[in-house]
Amino acid sequence: MKPMQLYYFESPNARTACAAARHLGAPVEFVRIDLKLGEHRRPDYLALNPNGKVPTLVDGDTVLWESPAIMAYLAQQSGSDLWPSAPSAQIELLRWVHWSAAHFNHHGGALFFERIVKAAFGFGVPDPAAIEAADKHFRRFAQVLDAHLQGRRYLLGDTLSVADFAAATMLPWKDAAQLPLDGCPHLTEWYARIEALPAWRQPYPDAEAADMAA
Template sequence: MKLYFSETINPRKACAVARHLNVPVEFVRVDLAQGEQHAPAFLAINPNGKVPVLHDGDLVLWEANAIMCHLSNVAGADLWPKDPRAQVEVQRWLSWDASHFTAHGGTLYFENLIKPAIGMGAPDAAAVEGATRMFAASAAVLDAHLASRKFLLGDALTVADFAVGAALPYAKGAYIPLADFPAVVRWHERLNELPAWRAPFGAAE
């Protein structure tokens, strides 16, 4: 089994789950700066030209959320719950996150960290202002939900936590506003107790 990754937000989710569950995968780094994601050999496994990608026998999976669920199944774990109602709850948070929380946090990550790092110039002030405002609105929803819960589904850690928290390790450098959301901060501190969350790409992270 091979997991193609780069040290960015979406691969972070899949790598963290793989390490957390000790799934026997070979981690294959794709150098985005060198354009390896556009090489014909890579496009043959993911025509979107993006990471992560999981190659498991005759199964090729794109998309970090799907990869996390598959890795949980492979490990016989409950990060992707077996109970149908819990599965629906996880799917709700994955969908919400993709449209709101990490969507806006990811914009701040891109504008404040990635653009300067790859020579794309200064952050777009309008994009940063809009993403900051929308992130705060989403964070308020999440903060209220987490006020009486340890994890998104209560006491059980699931792939939803790995997905929704994906941008938060970059909060300081990306200027992701967390100060007004203590329940979100406490929840992320719990995730930081997991070695795989702190170092999803290995010891060199």
């Protein structure tokens, strides 16, 4: 049987999907798509993901985009509680996944773009107004997450889930992107638990692979 293929680059969402796959021990073949070379715009890749983004998971006739969907699929395939079995927990997980995308990672991603991506891809100089706005909003939503995590090990309680991987998407670049996390002790303790996971520290199949900030 042909293994699943996970197409990735060393970018935030793809990195998260790779980390989940490694954590689960999922039987995937990692296929690197070099965004700097424009490989995401090749016709064969666009036939899989017309958005021209990473990650993409291919499992036979099943083709998935979006890292939370890929993580949920891999967790279900592995029988892992990264995707909880209780419907109420699934709803709570979806709430935090969507919140992360719309707020926490959205504004963290803006800082990542201004301070890392622009230089890496030659997109010009950082925009001070964009940085100021993103910094303000990120601080607000970091406080929301910090308050939720008080008294909890993970977003859903005591059990690690897809929601934690999704919420932590931008945090490997917290220093390079200068994400403002001061005054968020519960968030910091939570992320230290995520960061301690071997798969989170080394999400790629190639031990020499580097994240964009390197």
